[in-house]
Amino acid sequence: MTATEYLNTCKDKVNAFLDEYLLSEKVEPEIIHKAIRYSVFSGGKRFRAALCMAAYDVFDGDNERVLPVAAGIELIHTYSLIHDDLPCMDDDDLRRGKPTLHKVYGENIAVLAGDALNALAFDLVSRAEDCRIIRILAGAIGTEGMIGGQVADVLSCGKKNISREDVEFIHTRKTAALINASVRLGALTARAPEEELNKCREFGSRIGLAFQIVDDILDIVSSDEVLGKDVGSDKELDKTTYPKVFGVDHSREMAREMVDQACEILSSVRGDTTIMRELAGFVIKRVY
Numbered sequence: 001m002t003a004t005e006y007l008n009t010c011k012d013k014v015n016a017f018l019d020e021y022l023l024s025e026k027v028e029p030e031i032i033h034k035a036i037r038y039s040v041f042s043g044g045k046r047f048r049a050a051l052c053m054a055a056y057d058v059f060d061g062d063n064e065r066v067l068p069v070a071a072g073i074e075l076i077h078t079y080s081l082i083h084d085d086l087p088c089m090d091d092d093d094l095r096r097g098k099p100t101l102h103k104v105y106g107e108n109i110a111v112l113a114g115d116a117l118n119a120l121a122f123d124l125v126s127r128a129e130d131c132r133i134i135r136i137l138a139g140a141i142g143t144e145g146m147i148g149g150q151v152a153d154v155l156s157c158g159k160k161n162i163s164r165e166d167v168e169f170i171h172t173r174k175t176a177a178l179i180n181a182s183v184r185l186g187a188l189t190a191r192a193p194e195e196e197l198n199k200c201r202e203f204g205s206r207i208g209l210a211f212q213i214v215d216d217i218l219d220i221v222s223s224d225e226v227l228g229k230d231v232g233s234d235k236e237l238d239k240t241t242y243p244k245v246f247g248v249d250h251s252r253e254m255a256r257e258m259v260d261q262a263c264e265i266l267s268s269v270r271g272d273t274t275i276m277r278e279l280a281g282f283v284i285k286r287v288y
């Protein structure tokens with residue numbers, strides 16, 4: 001199975017699960033349930049859910065068991081996109097080829113929809129039997145994870161003389177932390193042994209960083225039509241990105257090296273890691 005086929009399979013499963021789970025648009029107050037569904041079902045690759053399910057598949061056979069966790073991760077991801085697009089953050093008008101949530105429902109509802117998705121995500125992951133799953137997710141999105149990365153990102157706009165450490169600090173937290181957690185949560189749900197969990201963490205950190213580097217590159221070389229979001233906004237906001245520090249070609253080379261290292265780590269994992277390798281390859285090959 002190719003990465004794209006696996007992503008599509010996971011997308012169908014996660015979307016069906018979330019359609020059942022999320023409240024109907026007819027439940028009062030209707031506007032918040034409409035807003036949540038607008039964002040959650042606006043498209044999206046479901047890459048984090050797929051990574052979670054692929055890691056699960058390595059250590060156990062029935063990935064229905066990991067669906068609440070994989071879906072919860074996607075709710076957190078959607079929440080981060082909603083807040084990232086707000087006027088007080090990146091102020092973007094387009095996401096997944098559609099107007100951003102605040103453009104349709106207003107800023108107040110967009111903030112509240114993000115907040116609601118956070119609560120719903122933890123409701124879902126709390127169904128897992130291992131409490132470490134909740135702690136890892138909370139850590140990945142807190143001030144030492146996604147929120148910390150976003151704070152550093154916002155504060156670094158327009159900064160000159162950025163070092164490798166500066167940009168790595170931001171990307172490791174803002175993006176890699178949740179991607180890394182996705183792999184570990186999949187493996188944990190499948191009750192993978194400690195030694196294998198450590199390898200998943202090493203794999204996830206490299207894939208996560210490479211994912212954001214490629215995102216930075218696509219913001220320069222792609223188009224609004226292909227990406228479904230406003231390209232060129234990093235330059236407009238003078239954001240701290242890998243291409244700003246290293247140039248596009250060198251950044252791509254660095255991302256490729258990270259993906260190679262991630263695949264090397266998989267070599268010693270006991271189990272069939274074919275799909276995880278495919279997903280790692282997708283990180284560098286992706287055009288959207």
Ligand code: GRG
Pocket residue numbers: 043044045046047048076077079080081083084089096141142146147150174175211212215288
């Ligand atoms: C949600 C805890 C929490 C905090 C909010 C706004 C914010 C703090 C953080 C921003 C994090 C962010 C949006 C990072 C960018 C990550 C990224 C590369 C997004 C694009 O991911 P894709 O390509 O998107 O997987 P799709 O649309 O396919 O799901």
